[in-house]
Amino acid sequence: DRIHDLERLLGRISLAACSPRDLIALKNSIAVLPEIRQTLQRCDSKDLQRFIESWDPLESVHQRIDRTIVDDPPYNMKDGHLIKPGCHEELDRLKTITRDGNQSIAALEARERKRTGIPPLKVGFNKIYGYYIEVTKKNLDRVPADYIRKQSLVNCERFISPELKQHETEITGAEEKIHALEQELFQEVRQAVAAEGPRIQAMAVLISELDVMASLAEVAHRHQYTRPVVKDNTDLRFVNGRHPLVEQIDPSHPFIPNDTTLDCGNHQIMILTGPNMAGKSTYLRQVALITLMAQIGSYVPAEEAELGLVDRIFSRVGAKDHLLKGQSTFMVEMNEAANILNNATQRSLIILDEIGRGTSTFDGISIAWSMVEYLHGPERIGAKTLFATHYHELTELGGTLPGVQNFNVQVKEWNDEIIFLRKIVPGGADKSYGIQVARLAGLPEAVLNRAHEVLFNLENSEYDELGTPNIGRSESAAPSGPQQMGLFPALSPPLVQKLKDIRPDELTPREALDKWYEILKLLNHS
Ligand SMILES: Nc1ncnc2c1ncn2[C@@H]1O[C@H](COP(=O)(O)OP(=O)(O)OP(=O)(O)O)[C@@H](O)[C@H]1O
Ligand SMILES: [Mg+2]
Incomplete structure (x- = not known):
């Protein structure tokens, strides 16, 4: 944090409205460059030597600012005191006048006290009236004849004398000139620095590149990342991969790593089922992130990682809607799905998190089902795909399409609670445990109990004599209100x-x- 955002600074410095503090921030940033260069020289990596070859220490820019602008200038240029002494003769001379002027005002005050015999007499200054001599009411009888009244206050009167008037003219004249000169000198430096824009810009790019490299190296070192192996095929294999952010959230809950195998053959599409909260979305994102990190040249959060380059990573995750853009949640979901199906290639990686959940169950399953079929196989899209879903019906695709594999996130049921094991294992999940997760979230007990009853009825597809589904049936009391249609009317x-x-x-x-x-x-x- 000793180097400021050079590009932003440069942007401001190229405008006349730049603050003197921007120049100082630039100067201080440039002052760090030699240290960085020394550190680079100690590394024997060829890639880092490249930085030294195009290094520009920007010394002349540093000197230009350092010679002229004070180290701690005011925020506001109008407050003055921007320019160091010794850079401009006339400015120094004017500053002496104001400094001496202040001394001579103090001397004048002492003289006037003596002459009038009014000990509390003072000389003051305000922006509207300028300099004045202030005398309290009870001393007014001793005011000499050459004082001219300027202002009356409750307890005192303010005067000006010819001598004070003359001082004032000299001092304020000098101050005005100082102000104008300082502005002029400041703008001169600013323009000179702005003229070096391309050099500063080049160093800004170089420093930010180094910053990215150093940061990636640091996280790789701190969190035991490994170096991915990039291959010339379309396979993807991660051993004990982790989500780089979720694993940092809570050190007291260790992150459970998981493997991934995807290719354009028998492991093309992975259908991932599992209870709510099990870790499906996390897993999808972690695979996408590891792929992305590998392709930007970073180490990755996994024990081993091998992959062929992907041309794009497509994702359909989360339930953002664009109501203000005139699109409903489901419309956004379908737009994104359409984009994926129209643009993915065999070299792409696709993550789909609960496609189809924005509409009715049957419509959702149907869309999800036909999407998987459309993605499956080299004669269709053939892209490596991770598909998380609560539609257990989709696991049937694993039995019919050779490239589709079912996986689920393991949980253990214990009384009416579930324990999340977070391990991805082959096979489809049998239940959603939505009600148990709802309990964790604090839904009222009555709602949970009733949900259990409805679920039981649904699962047993109970029907009355006329064949109407009995999902609303209750052990305790007849449900009030109209009967709800079943999820699966048959x-x-x-x-x-x-x-x-x-x-x-x-x-x-x-x-x-x-x-x-x-x-x-x-x-x-x-
Ligand atoms: N591998 C893991 N190790 C440790 N904790 C994890 C792991 N995966 C997920 N978690 C934790 O579980 C939480 C829920 O995970 P996630 O959102 O991925 O579940 P989900 O299966 O997508 O749930 P839903 O079906 O409700 O969308 C995460 O916020 C994270 O804290
Ligand atoms: Mg999820």
Whole structure:
């Protein structure tokens, strides 16, 4: 933090409104350069030598500022006192006048006290009236004849004398000239420095590059990152990868590392299921971040990392909406999905976090399902894809498409609680544990208990005599209000049973016709 933001400073210095403090900040930054250069010279890396070759110490800029501008100038240029003594003869002469002027005012005050015999007499100054001699009311009878009244206050009167008037003219004249000269000299330095803009700019770029390198090196060293191996293929393999930020949040909860294997063959699409809070989003982002870090030339938070370069990383994460831009949450989600499907290539990496959740369950599953099919295989898009979802239906794709693998984030169930193990393991998850997570968040107990009942009914697809789903049924009391439609409304079981029981080969045409009447009757009843 001893080097200021050089580009910003330069931007201000090129404008006449620049503050003298901007010049000093630039000077102080330049003063650090020799130290950095020495440090670089001690390194034997060829890449770092390149910095020394194009090094510009900017000494002339430093000198120009240092010779002229005081080290601790006021914020506001109008306050004066910007210029160091010894840079400009006339300025020094004028400053002597004002300094001596102040002394002679003090002498004048002493003389006047003696002459008038008024001990509390004082000479003062204010911006509106200039210099004045102040005499308290009870001493007014001793005021000499050559005093001219200027101002009356409650307890005192203020006067000017011819001698004081003359001093005032000299001093304020000098002050005005000082002010003008200081401005002039300051603008001269500013322009001279601004003229060196391209040199300063080049060093700003060089220093910021070094800054990036030093920072990446430091985090790599501090957090045991490894050097990724970049290969000439489309595979991606991380061993014990971590999320570079989440792992820093809470040192008392160690981050659980996870492996990743993706390629354009049997591991092209990873469908990741698992309870809420399990760590799905974290994992998706960590894979994208490790890839990104590897490609910017950084070490990565993993034990081992090997990857072929990706051409783009596409992500559809989070639920931001752009209501002000006239787009709903779901519309934003679909826009981003469209962008991915229209632009991804086999060399891309895609992370999709809960695509389809912004709409009804059936629509969501359908969109997610067909997206996976569209992404799958080299004859379609074929991009390496991580897909986190709560739609367990999607895990069925793992059985039908060769490039799709199911994974889930492990949890342990304990009484009615869940323990998050955060380990990614093969296979699909069986449950969402949404209600348990809702308990962790502090939902009222009554809401949780009722949710359990509704879930139970849903999972058992209970139907009443007419085949209407019974999700609202309660052990304790009849639910009030209108019955809610089920998440999965289906054909009523009696009807299904009837259909299943039909043996077409064993029916005469007459019996088949009778069956149709029975079915229609059931349908009309439900
Ligand atoms: N590998 C890990 N090791 C330790 N803590 C983790 C790990 N992964 C995630 N966490 C912690 O768990 C929290 C929840 O993770 P995350 O948001 O990824 O869950 P999720 O499965 O996406 O949940 P949801 O389904 O609700 O979106 C994170 O904020 C983080 O604190
Ligand atoms: Mg998530």
